[in-house]
Amino acid sequence: MxxxxxxxxxxxxxxxxxxxxxxxxxxxxxxxxxxxxxxxxxxxxxxxxxxxxxxxxxxxxxxxxxxxxxxxxxxxxxxxxxxxxxxxxxxxxxxxxxxxxxxxxxxxxxxxxxxxxxxxxxxxxxxxxxxxxxxxxxxxxxxxxxxxxxxxxxxxxxxxxxxxxxARDRAQQQAQAWEARATQALAMVHGLGEGVVTLNEAGEVTFANASVARLLGQPVEVLQGRDFHGLVHPQGRCGGDGEPCALELAISRGAEVRSHQDTFERSDGMRFTTLTTIGPQPDASAGRGLVAAIRDLSDYQNMKARQLLNDRMVAAGTLAAGMAHEINNPLAFVDANMRFALQALQGGSEVSPASMEEALIEALDGVQRMRRIVEGMGVFGRGAGESRGWINLEQCLADAMVVSAGEVKRVATLRRVGEPLGQVRANAAQMTLVLVNLLMNVVHAFDASHASPEVVVRTARTQEAESIEVRDNGRGMSGALSAQIFDPFFTTQPAGRGTGLGLFVARSLIHELGGELGCESRPGEGSCFRVVLPLAEAAG
CATH class of the missing domain: 3.30.450.40 (GAF domain)
Incomplete structure (x- = not known):
C-alpha cells in the first residue's frame, strides 16, 4: 500500500x-x-x-x-x-x-x-x-x-x-483509594481501645478487632466463626442477677441497645464488667447481622473504687470537727444526768423517783443520739464493693444527714421536708456517700456575710420514681460553671482541697442505677441538686 x-x-x-x-x-x-x-x-x-x-x-x-x-x-x-x-x-x-x-x-x-x-x-x-x-x-x-x-x-x-x-485508570485509582481507606479504617478499628465485633444472623463472629481478642484472651483468628454468646457467657449465665445481656436484648427487641452493662467471662474463667452497645449493621446488604462496641469497665471500676475510698477519707476528715460537736452535745447532758443520778444514789441529795427516772431517760436519749451518729459514720468504714440489693433509701438519707449535719450547720440551718422514701436497688454505702457529697457541697455555697443561710432537703414520690433535692440559698453559679461541675477533675476549690471527681462519680453511680443527677443554679439565688431514682416497683 x-x-x-x-x-x-x-x-x-x-x-x-x-x-x-x-x-x-x-x-x-x-x-x-x-x-x-x-x-x-x-x-x-x-x-x-x-x-x-x-x-x-x-x-x-x-x-x-x-x-x-x-x-x-x-x-x-x-x-x-x-x-x-x-x-x-x-x-x-x-x-x-x-x-x-x-x-x-x-x-x-x-x-x-x-x-x-x-x-x-x-x-x-x-x-x-x-x-x-x-x-x-x-x-x-x-x-x-x-x-x-x-x-x-x-x-x-x-x-x-x-x-x-x-475510565479504567479512574476505576483503578478509585479501587486503590478505597483499598487504602479500607486498610486505614481496619487499622483504626484494630487500634481502638474499645472492642468491635460483627456477627451474622446466627450470632457467629464475622469480624473481631484486636481489643476484643485482648478482652477475651483469645487470638482474633480463633474468634472467627464462633458463637459470640457462648464466648462471653460460657456457663450460659449473663450476670449475677439473671438479667438478659445486650445481645439477647438486641435480638428480642430487633433494635439497638445502648450502654448496657454486662458481665463477660474470659477463656481463663476471669469475669469482668463491660459496657456494650449493639445493634443492626448499618450496611443493608449485610442482612440481619449485628455490630457491637464493647468497653471494659475494669479500669473505670478500679478508679471509682479508689475515688469512693478517697471520698470516704476526705469526708471523714472534713466531718471530724462537726462530728465531735454533734457527739459532745448529747455527751454533755448524758454526763450531767448520770452525775445527778449517781449523787442521788450515794445519798448526797433528796431526789424523787420521778426525777431520777427523767434523768436516766434523758441520758438514754443522749446515748441513742450518739449511737445514731456512730452508725451513720459506719459508711466510712464499709467497703466500696459493687454488690447491690434492695436498700432503704430513707435510711441512706437519714445516715447522710446525721454525719454531715455538724459540718453543714456551721454555715447554714438544715431542715428536711417531704415524704418518706421507698426502696431502690443499689449499694447502700455508695448511695449514702452520694448523698453526703451533695450535702457537703453546700458548705462552699455561702459567704461569711450571707444573711439567713439555709439548706433544705426535700423528698417526693410519684408512681414511677422518687426524688431527693438538696437546695441552698447561697451565692449560686453561672450557667457556664454549672455546666462543668459534673466533668471529671473540675473543681472550684483551691489546689489540694478537692480532686474534682466527687460529683462526676456521684452522677456515674446514679446513672448506673437508671436514675438522673442534675443541678439548677442561678447567681445570687442558690443551687438545687436533684436526684431522681426509679421506685422498687418500677425498677422490678
Missing amino acids: DSDTDLVARMDWVSTEHDVDALLKVMAGWMEHERLEELVERLPGCLAGRIGVASVVVIQETSGERVVKAAHVQGEVSSLEAWGQRLNVGALAARPGPAELAPPEDEPWASGLTLPLDLGEGVEAVLALLSWTRPFDRRSRRLASRLAQGAAATLKRARQAALAEE
Whole structure:
C-alpha cells in the first residue's frame, strides 16, 4: 500500500474515488499505532491538497476546551488556527452535511466547505476545507463527505478507546483509594481501645478487632466463626442477677441497645464488667447481622473504687470537727444526768423517783443520739464493693444527714421536708456517700456575710420514681460553671482541697442505677441538686 507521502505526491487538487478509498484505508490503520491527540495532529496534513489547499480541524469539549489543528500545502498555518479559534463550532456541527463557508474580509481564501465530525457525546467537531481559487463542486463535496465520515469514524474509535482507558485508570485509582481507606479504617478499628465485633444472623463472629481478642484472651483468628454468646457467657449465665445481656436484648427487641452493662467471662474463667452497645449493621446488604462496641469497665471500676475510698477519707476528715460537736452535745447532758443520778444514789441529795427516772431517760436519749451518729459514720468504714440489693433509701438519707449535719450547720440551718422514701436497688454505702457529697457541697455555697443561710432537703414520690433535692440559698453559679461541675477533675476549690471527681462519680453511680443527677443554679439565688431514682416497683 502506498504511504501518505506517496498519496500526496500523486493526487491533484481534487482526488478521485480510488484515491479517497486508499486514504480511508490509510486512516483506518492509524488506530493500531497512534493515540487520539496524535491523530488530530496528523489529520489536517493528510487532507490538505487533496480536496482544497488547506484544512482545519476544530474540536470543542463541553467543558469549553477547544483544540484547533490546521495544515496548508505551503506550510503557513498560524492565521488558519487563529481563524479556527473564532469559528462557531456549535452551529456548524449541528448541520447534517457539507456547508458552504464564505470567507471573512480579512481572509485570503476564496471558498470554504465545512463538514461535521461525529466524535460521540460530549464533544462538537468540524472539518473545514479551504480553497484559494477553485470552488467546491458536487463531486468534491461528495468526496469530502466520504473523507469526513472516515476521519470521524477513526477519531471516534480513538476517542472511545481513550475514554475507556481513562475510565479504567479512574476505576483503578478509585479501587486503590478505597483499598487504602479500607486498610486505614481496619487499622483504626484494630487500634481502638474499645472492642468491635460483627456477627451474622446466627450470632457467629464475622469480624473481631484486636481489643476484643485482648478482652477475651483469645487470638482474633480463633474468634472467627464462633458463637459470640457462648464466648462471653460460657456457663450460659449473663450476670449475677439473671438479667438478659445486650445481645439477647438486641435480638428480642430487633433494635439497638445502648450502654448496657454486662458481665463477660474470659477463656481463663476471669469475669469482668463491660459496657456494650449493639445493634443492626448499618450496611443493608449485610442482612440481619449485628455490630457491637464493647468497653471494659475494669479500669473505670478500679478508679471509682479508689475515688469512693478517697471520698470516704476526705469526708471523714472534713466531718471530724462537726462530728465531735454533734457527739459532745448529747455527751454533755448524758454526763450531767448520770452525775445527778449517781449523787442521788450515794445519798448526797433528796431526789424523787420521778426525777431520777427523767434523768436516766434523758441520758438514754443522749446515748441513742450518739449511737445514731456512730452508725451513720459506719459508711466510712464499709467497703466500696459493687454488690447491690434492695436498700432503704430513707435510711441512706437519714445516715447522710446525721454525719454531715455538724459540718453543714456551721454555715447554714438544715431542715428536711417531704415524704418518706421507698426502696431502690443499689449499694447502700455508695448511695449514702452520694448523698453526703451533695450535702457537703453546700458548705462552699455561702459567704461569711450571707444573711439567713439555709439548706433544705426535700423528698417526693410519684408512681414511677422518687426524688431527693438538696437546695441552698447561697451565692449560686453561672450557667457556664454549672455546666462543668459534673466533668471529671473540675473543681472550684483551691489546689489540694478537692480532686474534682466527687460529683462526676456521684452522677456515674446514679446513672448506673437508671436514675438522673442534675443541678439548677442561678447567681445570687442558690443551687438545687436533684436526684431522681426509679421506685422498687418500677425498677422490678
